[in-house]
Amino acid sequence: MAAGGGSPHAVEEEQAGLRTALSGLTTRGRSFLAAGVAASVCAYALGQPDLLRVGLLLAVLPPACAVVLHRTRYRVAGSRRLSPARVPAGSEARVRLRMDNVSRMPTGLLMLQDRVPYVLGPRPRFVLDRVEAGGRREVSYRVRSDLRGRYPLGPLQLRLADPFGMCELTRSFSTQDTLTVVPRTEPLPPVRLTGEAAGYGDGRQRSPALAGEDDVIPRGYRHGDDLRRVHWRSTARYGELMVRREEQPQRARCTVLLDTRSGAYQGAGPDSAFEWAVSGAASALMHVLERGFSVRLLTDTGSSVPADGSGGFAGATQDSADSAGLMMETLAVVEHSDEAGLSRAYDVLRGGNEGLLIAFFGDLDDEQAAVAARMRQRSGVALAFVLSSETWAQSGAVDRAGHRLQLLRDAGWTALEARPGVPLAELWRRAGQERTATGPAAWHGGTGSTVAGASGGWS
Known part of the structure; x- marks a missing residue:
């Protein structure tokens, strides 16, 4: 609050600052001012000079404090x-x-x-x-x-x-x-869902590195190269020592699908079905990221996080901590969508082999259950947690959507119903037990196709 200079603008600022200071009088200051004015008026009317001095002191003290405070140059x-x-x-x-x-x-x-x-x-x-x-x-x-x-x-x-x-x-x-x-996350138990799906879990393939001169097939020998990598046929052909290309493991892929349709959930608040689904998606993301998967978060709107040049999968081009932070911040602000169905998410998933698919669905009618069932066609292992509004709205209510769960299971999903009070860790363990009981053959049912690749699993 600097004192004003000589310019009109500075004078106006000074006056405005004084008005602000006077408007900042506290209840005590206003009371002193009112008492001082009243005492001064009474002293003038009664002819009491001593009372007039007291009244003037009470009336002057609050404005004087305001002016001093206004001119105090605190930095x-x-x-x-x-x-x-x-x-x-x-x-x-x-x-x-x-x-x-x-x-x-x-x-x-x-x-x-x-x-x-x-x-x-x-x-x-x-x-x-x-x-x-x-x-x-x-x-x-x-x-x-x-x-x-x-x-x-x-x-x-x-x-x-x-x-x-x-x-x-x-x-x-x-x-x-x-x-x-x-969202809250809970640690998930290490389970193993074995199957025949290329490029995920323990059955990781190896692919050539995709950057630099090391990708040339073959390349010239360099000092320090392992002699076991010498490619003798190319050496004889080119007349110089040649070595084989380097390889690196191909990261497993996982898609976590979150159904955010407003019509698929009822209720609100921390204990609602939608918040359980968001928390479950966050727990699944953290679980698979910690196990080295290349992960993406997909919603029913068709938007994926992160949306980069690697097809929307995080972990291959980003640090796992950065990937986790990006997706968790997205889940922190995710809201209900106005989508009527899951067709946009299906369009994204049918574009290629997505490896592991983990889905959190709200209410599914027959049409949307059929769309969800077709998502399994391109996935290696598919795991679905379905939240029924009837069971979440009324504790102990009978679920009437069992046949829709069966549609998913017939298509090769491991489909489980998520009920209030049941932690995701328990459902996760149960999914592993059901997968072990059904065997790999069940993962080819309902799609009419077989996913070829190295045998493996995930934990």
Whole structure:
């Protein structure tokens, strides 16, 4: 709050600042001002000079405090540090606030207030008595949300007060931070779903490296090359020592499909069927990423994350931690879609061999169950968790969609119904047991085709 110069614009700013300062009078300041005016009027009417002096003192003190506070040249820098910036739903994050007095004079009473959404808890407030010149103060608070999403923190507000409590001025910093609350995940047990699917699980194939001179078939010998890689036929042909191309393992692929249709779920809140499906998709993503899969998240809208040049699969061109963060942040803000069916997701899946397919479906009518069944045609191993609104809306209700689960099973899916209160880890273990009981032959049923490749599985 700098004092005005000689220009008209500076004078207008000074007047506006004074008006702001006077409008910041507290209840105590307004009471003193009113009492002073009343005492002055009574003293004038009754001819009491002593009462007039008291009245003038009471009336002048609040505006004088406002002017002094307005002209106080505090230079205070504020910063915020969020640790961690991404937390699962139901977990706490710590927010640290730091105030630095960069002026040459100590501050008076400072009151800090950070703006947070009501979902994260009450608005934190702190009182700093005095910050010496060049000094700093640090305070912290915790935030927690049971609902996933992105929540803005800030801006930080600084309230200045005079020593008598007559006036308070509020100044806001411009910086804001974002807390990302991702879905809860639960560890899944290591199960093995064996089958004949190329390019996933333990049956990984090996493919040539796809970058650099090492891809040339064959290439010239270099100092340090293993002599066991010498390609004698090419050596005799070219007249110089040649070695075979290098190979690297081909990463297993997995698609996690999340049904977000608004008509497929009922209810809302942390314990709703849709939130269970989102949390289940997050748990499956983390599970397969930790096991070296190249993964993508697909929704019924046909959009996949990440959408890069590798066909939408993460892990092959990105670090696993970056891939996990990108998909978890997507799940943090995913909402219901207006799609009527699963046709867009089917169009994406029928484009090639997707390896492992893990799907979380809401309500399926006969038409959408048939579309979901056809998704199995190009997949090696297909695992479906179906959430029925009837069982989630009424605890203990009888599921009437058993024949739709059977449609998926006839097409080669391992289809399980997800009921309230049943953890995904238990369903995951049950899926492994059912897959072991049915054997590899069951994975060729319903599609009329066989997926050729190396025998393997996943865990």
